[in-house]
Amino acid sequence: MDIKKLFSFLGLALMFISCQKEEGFQIIQGEAQGSTYSIKYIANEEIVSKRQIDSLLLAFDMSLSTYREDSKISKINAGDSTIVVDDFFEETFKASNQIFKETNGLFDPTIGVLVNAYGFGPKHERVVLNQKQIDSLLNFVGFDKVKLNANITISKVHKETYFDFNAIAQGYSVDVVVDFMKSKGIENGIVEIGGELIGFGKNTIDDKNWIIGIDDPLQKPEERTLIAKIKVENLGMATSGNYRKIVTDSITGEKFVHTINPKIGKPQKGNVLSATVLAPTCIMADGYATAFMVMDIKNGIEFANNHPDLFVLLIYRDENNKVQQFKTGNFKDLIQ
Numbered sequence: 001m002d003i004k005k006l007f008s009f010l011g012l013a014l015m016f017i018s019c020q021k022e023e024g025f026q027i028i029q030g031e032a033q034g035s036t037y038s039i040k041y042i043a044n045e046e047i048v049s050k051r052q053i054d055s056l057l058l059a060f061d062m063s064l065s066t067y068r069e070d071s072k073i074s075k076i077n078a079g080d081s082t083i084v085v086d087d088f089f090e091e092t093f094k095a096s097n098q099i100f101k102e103t104n105g106l107f108d109p110t111i112g113v114l115v116n117a118y119g120f121g122p123k124h125e126r127v128v129l130n131q132k133q134i135d136s137l138l139n140f141v142g143f144d145k146v147k148l149n150a151n152i153t154i155s156k157v158h159k160e161t162y163f164d165f166n167a168i169a170q171g172y173s174v175d176v177v178v179d180f181m182k183s184k185g186i187e188n189g190i191v192e193i194g195g196e197l198i199g200f201g202k203n204t205i206d207d208k209n210w211i212i213g214i215d216d217p218l219q220k221p222e223e224r225t226l227i228a229k230i231k232v233e234n235l236g237m238a239t240s241g242n243y244r245k246i247v248t249d250s251i252t253g254e255k256f257v258h259t260i261n262p263k264i265g266k267p268q269k270g271n272v273l274s275a276t277v278l279a280p281t282c283i284m285a286d287g288y289a290t291a292f293m294v295m296d297i298k299n300g301i302e303f304a305n306n307h308p309d310l311f312v313l314l315i316y317r318d319e320n321n322k323v324q325q326f327k328t329g330n331f332k333d334l335i336q
Helices: 003-019 050-064 072-077 087-102 112-117 131-138 169-183 282-294 297-305
Strands: 024-032 035-043 146-148 154-156 189-193 196-200 210-215 226-232 235-241 246-248 255-257 272-279 311-317 323-327
Touching (some): 035 050, 035 169, 050 072, 050 087, 050 169, 087 146, 087 282, 112 131, 169 189, 169 196, 169 235, 169 282, 196 226, 196 282, 235 282, 272 282, 282 297, 297 323
Antiparallel strands (some): 146 154, 210 226, 235 272, 246 255, 311 323
């Protein structure tokens, strides 16, 4: 090769190299589901846009949001039995049914009539309930009283039964976004929506796992105290707690937590302060985190130990009112 051809070749090579962008963090942030979302993925250019994510989450809300009167779930709750549900609704229904059965009914998305009565529903209107009224509403509660039909419609034994998937749908929305990103060829990223998240792949920029901080459930809203930092690789994570979502009766001053026990129809007054769960999917992490809030600590520990696919951290008060932690062995392995 003569000297002119050599320099010509080197010049083209350098030009090609200079046109290659180094991989970096691509970040998308926005609002959804009454909260915020944050997405970070590793690529040398934008592969998915905020517009695409917003469009996907809007389609999700059109299926499962009880805060939209035009959503499929709202129409079903209003009594329309002709609605053909989409994949979002179908997958949420199936996952809910699995957790309902495994928790012996402690997780039950048909609790909606009571959620609304206690002021945690879309209208935020609280009704003062006596025991007779609670018992009456409990007649409409029970995931074994609803059915996903072969034609992908929903049947309800009682027309008053009201679906409320808020305890599991947000986690599923994280799965949906991650699946969309993977379909576009993204291999490493982290997606968080309203506090529920998935870290997939690794942080290849810094050559380490994705590291997530877990908040202290007893901290004040203006504080940011972490009780642990964990590594998350191809796991969904969700935290449920009664320490912030509280409704106070304006007349009696009585406080009601947002987790309702579907067995008794009353807000749970247990000793578990928060439950953090990691699982292969965020929909399962979200649903089980809610279920742990209805269990007492003894049953919660037993359940966690019998489900090795779940990574569990429970914060609770012991018999002396002291704050304690329970961690499964696999959760301990995640701690940095």
